[in-house]
Amino acid sequence: MTKPKRKSTKESKPNFVLSLKLDTEKYQEDILAKRLDIGRRIYNACLNELNKRYGVMVESKEYQKAIKRPIGDTTRNRALQELIRKYRLTEYSLHRFVQPMQEHFKKNLDSHTVQKIATRCFNAFKGKLYHTANKIHFKKYGELQSLEGKTNASGLKFRNNTLVWNDLSIKVFVDPLDVYAQMALLRTIKYCRVLKKGSNYYLQLVLEGIPPVKINENGEFRHKVGSSKVGIDMGPQTAGITSDETVRLLELAPEINTPYRSIGNLQRKMDRSRRATNPNKFKENGTFNRSNRDPWIKSKHYQADQLKLQRIQGKLSSLRKQFHNKLANEVISQGTEVYVEEMSFKGLQKRAKKTTKNAKGKINRKKRFGKSLANKAPALFLTILDNKLRYLGTELHRINTAVVKASQYNHVDDNYRQKELSERWAMIGEDKIQRDLYSSFLIMNVNPDLSSINRVQCLENYSKFKTFHDIEIERLRTATSHKVASMGI
Structure with missing residues (x-):
């Protein structure tokens, strides 16, 4: 299946990202972690639904007939695109699918953030839809590290050096001596993104335009541009x-x-802990037991080592x-x-x-x-x-x-x-x-x-x-x- 090329009606404006550290308290980190996990579950639900719809489509007689046509044939591509719309394998049909989920989790996630999760899932699934990827993986617990909005007007917002998200308000570190950050904040904010790195949380502002030019103490450009x-x-x-x-x-x-030695030692230590606390997850010969669906148990020592890694x-x-x-x-x-x-x-x-x-x-x-x-x-x-x-x-x-x-x-x-x-x-x-x-x-x-x-x-x-x-x-x-x-x- 050939991916259709869209002709944009207007040129996309450049943008850049400014990352700022969030001054979080423990209870705020717990809320952010909960929202990231809710986002992960919505992502997996979207991927599961897309897999079901795709499975029904490829088993249909219309698809089998269309796929046998020569590659590059316009009638083949047109027929496949019609089937994609018929079986609701589109981004906006996925937006409709997540509406009830957003209502259920409205205290934590706003509609724009949930729609962005659906868009993110659909963009990943396009690899399978257009045969550029064999398999799209579900997100494991703790794998989803970021959530973002669509505008700075609602949902995830940046106001007065503060992240405002539903009933959550978290102060943002903005160094008054950081000239680059001060200049960047004068630009228009397109949307915001919450990102987790290790045990820390950051607010990423996606800003319109090109990044400010960095200058040194003498007011000169720090980086010159050559002509060769x-x-x-x-x-x-x-x-x-x-x-x-x-x-x-x-x-x-x-x-x-x-530090390969330190990383290797940590990974082996974590593996021993995981095997000791989850014996039902492994067979007698030490291999992983795929048939077991019990939740993983992580000891406190394991979690500490995981954070170190x-x-x-x-x-x-x-x-x-x-x-x-x-x-x-x-x-x-x-x-x-x-x-x-x-x-x-x-x-x-x-x-x-x-x-x-x-x-x-x-x-x-x-x-x-x-x-x-x-x-x-x-x-x-x-x-x-x-x-x-x-x-x-x-x-x-x-x-x-x-x-x-x-x-x-x-x-x-x-x-x-x-x-x-x-x-x-x-x-x-x-x-x-x-x-x-x-x-x-x-x-x-x-x-x-x-x-x-x-x-x-x-x-x-x-x-x-x-x-x-x-x-x-x-x-x-x-x-x-x-x-x-x-x-x-």
Whole structure:
């Protein structure tokens, strides 16, 4: 089933988010936790209803007849869209479905918040409806971490540095010395969102327009904007960056040291506690008993360890985002015309399908880049960079990786050669060039069609690139900090 494309009648305005910590008391945290769980149950009810409607539709004769038509046939798509409307697999039919639930929980949740829960569920279900996802999962207890409204006029509201939500009023921390927050609060508030991180609650204000420009103590812009073309070669842990002004090979979020030992110890401790307090949930051989539907029992020690784990992961997430923002500002200081290859990071997370053996005859591990991607989050960096570029009136240019083949091309002899992943250096003429940096150089010199490399530009700019390349390689070789193995240095 092909997803229909909607033509917007007006351009969507940009917006940004300001997060402010809530000054909560214990009873207020209990109320917020209760409302989050009510939202979770409504979400699951919506997903269950959509699954039922979808099951009835796919079993119908009309659907079986329509699905047999050739893909791309307009009559096929039209018939499927009519069936979607007939079996009420639409967002607004789900809004009608949740109306009685909102009446039941009206002391806790307003109508706009409940409608947003339904919309959130429907957007997730579209992956199954249009065959881009195999299964949509229900939310487990404690998994729903946020609720949001539709406007700042009713329901979830921000008034006089206070969150007002039904009969609940919670003060919000707004630092009077935080110039950025004070400038952001002058913008129009579109809607509000309550977010739980670890044991803390935050109010996120979605504001119209672009974020305020940050200034330093002297009243100057903190981050400059360059005018060069920039090419980025993204890896699971590193980024090769080339522009007219510099060449850099950087580790993503270099100061993050994930405490794998502490996390592993906590997870094993939690697993032992879970097994001790829930023996009926496991079979004699130690495997999980899927047929048991009893509620999980969590001891106080388990809950304390769970909170510790959440705090560790939350801190790592915040630090990672902070470092990615810094690197994105550094890229934009070189230029706003930024090119990058299209990457399927989900594909890199998957285990290898082919079974191979090493020289000793032992089977090689099938693990790939899941750990590196979880630790460095390269996709998050590209999202942050793209958002910053959009605020400046442009966007991230994604080139066609399969057609351009930047990792295989040699602009000197105008040939392609497939390289092993372990080959970190390439011979370009008589020069030995770091592979990631050379790929970023080629990406920078891509043609406007984003499907081919401009060889003439490569020949013109190569000598300057080689000079910056040698400077960067020397910097990396003399650096005392830890170097990622994939750099080849």
